[in-house]
Amino acid sequence: NNDGGFAGAFSLKSDSNPFIVNNTIANNDAPDGAFFIFNSSAYIINNIIIHEGEMFNMINSSVEVEYSCLSGGYEGTGNIDSDPMFISPTSGNGSAYAGLEANWNLQTSSPCINAGNPNSIYNDLDGTRNDMGATGGPDGWNPPTGTDDYNITPITKNTLSVYPNPFNPTTTISFSLNNENIENFEIGIYNLKGQKVKNLPVILSGVEGSDTNEHTVTWDGTDNNGHSISSGVYFVRLKSGSVNLNKKVLLLK
Numbered sequence: 001n002n003d004g005g006f007a008g009a010f011s012l013k014s015d016s017n018p019f020i021v022n023n024t025i026a027n028n029d030a031p032d033g034a035f036f037i038f039n040s041s042a043y044i045i046n047n048i049i050i051h052e053g054e055m056f057n058m059i060n061s062s063v064e065v066e067y068s069c070l071s072g073g074y075e076g077t078g079n080i081d082s083d084p085m086f087i088s089p090t091s092g093n094g095s096a097y098a099g100l101e102a103n104w105n106l107q108t109s110s111p112c113i114n115a116g117n118p119n120s121i122y123n124d125l126d127g128t129r130n131d132m133g134a135t136g137g138p139d140g141w142n143p144p145t146g147t148d149d150y151n152i153t154p155i156t157k158n159t160l161s162v163y164p165n166p167f168n169p170t171t172t173i174s175f176s177l178n179n180e181n182i183e184n185f186e187i188g189i190y191n192l193k194g195q196k197v198k199n200l201p202v203i204l205s206g207v208e209g210s211d212t213n214e215h216t217v218t219w220d221g222t223d224n225n226g227h228s229i230s231s232g233v234y235f236v237r238l239k240s241g242s243v244n245l246n247k248k249v250l251l252l253k
Contacts, residue, residue, distance in 0.1 A: 087106070
């Protein structure tokens with residue numbers, strides 16, 4: 001949030017091709033709009049973008065926007081033009097911005113709740129459909145708003161992790177499933193549009209003496225045809241019965 005010489009939020013150039021997912025971008029002030037895009041392309045999904053001036057200033061560029069809430073609206077699947085209904089947003093643009101007392105979480109009646117991409121790889125932490133904005137998605141977080149004490153019980157029976165992450169050229173996917181979920185499961189790699197690019201076969205080998213089944217599988221950054229795929233953000237998805245686990249992974253080239 002600034003009053004810079006180019007864009008208030010993003011300045012993209014030099015053939016960059018970012019995926020911009022689940023952000024809250026508000027009250028930016030700059031001569032060239034919220035986004036300045038030069039010789040680049042961007043895929044923008046599940047975002048809230050509130051801006052009084054020009055939204056996208058593009059030169060030899062393109063942008064695809066889906067399942068996002070934008071001031072003035074924008075053509076694309078699932079996009080809306082509505083008040084996001086933040087709990088307590090601040091006022092002021094650019095250098096006048098003062099947000100120390102602001103609360104940018106969404107009210108329960110916000111039109112942005114459960115309005116993001118319906119593909120389950122984007123689901124919120126509680127397993128429900130993606131909320132637009134920074135608090136939505138598998139990496140989102142909604143802090144408690146009260147002062148009560150909470151008893152938090154960690155989920156240890158079904159887990160999914162990826163290491164190293166980011167990676168190049170290979171990464172190891174580790175997962176644990178309790179005994180009732182160990183049958184009929186699958187692991188796949190999906191791109192940001194929700195398209196499956198790779199099925200990962202797994203040979204099961206549980207850890208002796210444990211009540212969980214811990215396994216690993218390696219992914220080398222290729223698709224189902226054995227071709228190397230482009231760098232970027234992907235999702236590892238494990239599905240077994242009612243269990244759906246997702247993990248974001250970044251492939252570097």
